[in-house]
Amino acid sequence: MRYNSGTMEVNMNYNNKKDNNWIYRVIIALLVILVFVSFCMLNIHVPYFNHENNIALERNKIITKYKLNYDDYFNEYNSSKTYYIIRIKDKKKKIVYQVYNTQYKLVDSYSGSVAKKEDIIHTINNEYKVNVTDLTIGYENGDLVYFGKYQDDAHLYYFYYSLDEGKFVKYYRL
Numbered sequence: 001m002r003y004n005s006g007t008m009e010v011n012m013n014y015n016n017k018k019d020n021n022w023i024y025r026v027i028i029a030l031l032v033i034l035v036f037v038s039f040c041m042l043n044i045h046v047p048y049f050n051h052e053n054n055i056a057l058e059r060n061k062i063i064t065k066y067k068l069n070y071d072d073y074f075n076e077y078n079s080s081k082t083y084y085i086i087r088i089k090d091k092k093k094k095i096v097y098q099v100y101n102t103q104y105k106l107v108d109s110y111s112g113s114v115a116k117k118e119d120i121i122h123t124i125n126n127e128y129k130v131n132v133t134d135l136t137i138g139y140e141n142g143d144l145v146y147f148g149k150y151q152d153d154a155h156l157y158y159f160y161y162s163l164d165e166g167k168f169v170k171y172y173r174l
Contacts, residue, residue: 058084062100071095077138077147083107085137085144097163099139110144115166120146124159128171137163145169 059074062084073087084100090111099108117135124132130150138147144163149156160169 059086062086062104065104066106068098073137075136075138077136079138079140083139085139097137097144099144108139108142108144110163112164114163115146115161117146120161120166121148123166124148124161128157128159130157132157132159135161140169143169 055074055076058076059070062068063070063086068086069089071087071089073085075085077083077085082102084102084104086098086100088096088098090096094111095114096109096111097114098106098110101107120135121132124130128150130152132148132150135146135148138145138160140147140160146159146161146163146166148159148161150159151157156174158172158174160171161167162169
């Protein structure tokens with residue numbers, strides 16, 4: 001009898017060890033997931049958030065300094081120099097695009113008609129057989145332009161079209 005009860009005790013201990021191993025595996029899996037999420041947060045989300053916050057601070061400095069009537073468009077454009085492009089409404093409620101340098105000095109201003117973004121996207125996609133989905137406003141060679149980019153497996157494409165008439169300015173394929 002003792003032999004049987006001893007065997008039962010051994011089996012019970014073995015089952016308890018199996019249950020404990022399952023719990024340890026779940027804990028280790030959760031720790032791995034936690035480490036992965038923490039890595040992503042620290043290396044992707046936090047720098048992105050800081051960059052967006054810095055851009056908002058730059059926008060607010062320009063708006064405050066010049067007492068502008070901001071119209072919900074601001075872009076930091078980096079080419080050979082960095083420019084800040086902001087859309088405002090002037091005193092006559094007319095839409096104006098202004099370009100500022102990194103010292104917050106007005107470099108250029110444009111208040112005329114603007115080409116439709118959708119028409120330019122359609123032109124780019126049909127002509128170059130790519131899928132550009134969005135354009136931003138940039139400042140190239142002293143002119144305000146629509147700027148778009150597209151990347152496929154082999155190349156990176158940059159497209160520039162004039163802001164006012166939507167005419168082709170230049171194109172790069174790297």
